[in-house]
Amino acid sequence: MDKKNLDELFRAKFKTFQEVPDEKVWTAIENSLDKKRKKRIIPLWWQLGGVAAVLSVALFTFYTLKDPGDETPVITNTEKTNSNDTKQDGLDADSKKDKKNALQIPEVTEDAVVNRSGDTDVKNTDKDSDPKTDKDSFQNKLANTDVAATDATSPKDKSTKDSATRSPEKPQLAKNELDSNRENADRVAVQGNPKIISEKSDKTISQNDLIEKDDTETDDNKKSIFEVLEAQADEEKIAEEPSSRWSAGPNVAPVYFNAMGDGSPIDPSFSPNAKSGSTNLSYGVSIAYAVTKKLSVRSGIHKAEYGYNTNNVGFSPTLAASTSGRLQNIDFAGGPRNLAEISPNLNLDSSNDLAPEFSSLNSARDGTIAQSFGYLEVPLELDYALINRRFGVNLVGGISSLFLIDNSVTLNSGELTTEIGEARNLNDLNFSTNIGFGVNYKFTSKVQLNIEPVFKYQLNTFSNVSGDFRPFSIGVYSGLNFKF
């Protein structure tokens, strides 16, 4: 057999192919491993720092808002969001600037390729000629002259296309800009830029089908990205790079409110009554700032409605209630105090088929006291990404400040609803500690959908509670998030 398959030739040659890499590779790996070790410590400090920040802000707001009246909190909030906005603007401008820089880069690289193609060719021949025979170098030279020829034609094309004259200094200047941009990228550790650069430049290259040009081009890129890449070698590659740090978006959640313990927020006598939570809607906007790739701080403003029912309440119409203010925590708003006497009605057997109104003694009717309270909620939460890919999972923890804006107590019986008044013991400002986890899906690098079940434990909803009463809420917050 005097002919041999091409595949076999390569297979035979590369069967046991190995080569000892340069020592600098291990040095680079060692450096990256060191950096990574340091990096691992940083998120912990960030977390601790974040918690400290949350606590100090919470305490500050608590003490500054404690003295003034009801309206102040809301005003301060709007100020807060305003200041956020201005910060955003500043950052937005920065990111725009970055984008601008990034956009200039393809031009630069193109120029660089065109201008430097001669140099790189020479370099190639030098490098290659060592291990190879003269024939090889001859071959390479042939190939290179091809390249040079095609390269030489391309700038002509370019100049005819671009009517705007390009001064020879321009690439140099642009290159400086690129350098400073790279420095910025390093300092801020925004990882998006280099990737953008490479993608963009690749795109421009792909338009020309010059493989060799491709080579020289990426060599240029390589040097520029190498250090950045090294620092991020451990990062998830599929993860969407945070192109900007700010994001915001609307969200909405069904919120279930209930309490642990069997006390009553209304009156000690209702402690033994059956109680039930109710589900209401919460909605608002949230804004987040990515401190690192994985950790972000977020805030926002939400309208939250909570509801809580005390069941099996007996009430009977009366002309004059025997005791005024019978329910210790309710501020009666006129009428019902004189019309109905409300008492815990435990004699009612709910399983009785007969209408309880008729079977009960004292002609007391069965009803439910429904309490509803609305808040403006300003959360301050830390969001830590466990998985940060197209589909992401994150942990959420933080606290919320809740400003009371709505407070009512109604008595419901069948289809009848009577407003009784409002709860006296609801604090105007209270806090909740929040913990939850979220799943998100990134439609694009800018838009993502979040679904977050969050458990919120209320710290001081009521100032005066009868018995053990620890309210909490569970909400499944879903919303869209836009990066900008």
Place this chain on the structure above:
Amino acid sequence: MSLEELIDSCKQGDRKAQEQLYREYSPRLFGTCLKYSRNKTEAEDNLHDSFMTIFDKIAQYTAKGSFEGWAKRIAVNTVMQKYRKEEHLKLVTDNFEDEVEIEVDSGYTDIGLDTLLGYIQELPNKYRLTFNLYVLDGHSHAEIGALLGTSPGTSKSNLARARLILKEKIEAKRNIAIIGLLLLLLMESCL
């Protein structure tokens, strides 16, 4: 230290063990990186990235398969991730007759390994990756299609083109050799 002990120490982040593992496996993985990359610099970069991933994910390595195979898969994936993005922009739509047996004279088997490596590295990304995966690493077209996010048909046509380019390069080298020889003979006869 056995390989298991070495891997265990690496899982703890022991630098000495990491270095030993690197010394042991870097030549083979560098070979892989050289074949799959465009040039030596990129191969070094890819080797670096591969080892970073290996040390990062070593806790996930279960002793079921060979460690070398696992490490090599990481290296190949690292290289492919790098080049895949570029390839989205260059889609091959036309199909090529795939099962053309390309043969070269046995006289060319004396071509040096470095020269052949150079030819592979000079191939465009998709051809180089496909040729490596199919010919040198024995993957099927279906597997390659899945790895590169293309169809098996595209993989076949890429392979055919890769072979054609390689063949041309080898033949061009032969022609140059013949011309050289003739020139030499001519010079000798003149003298």
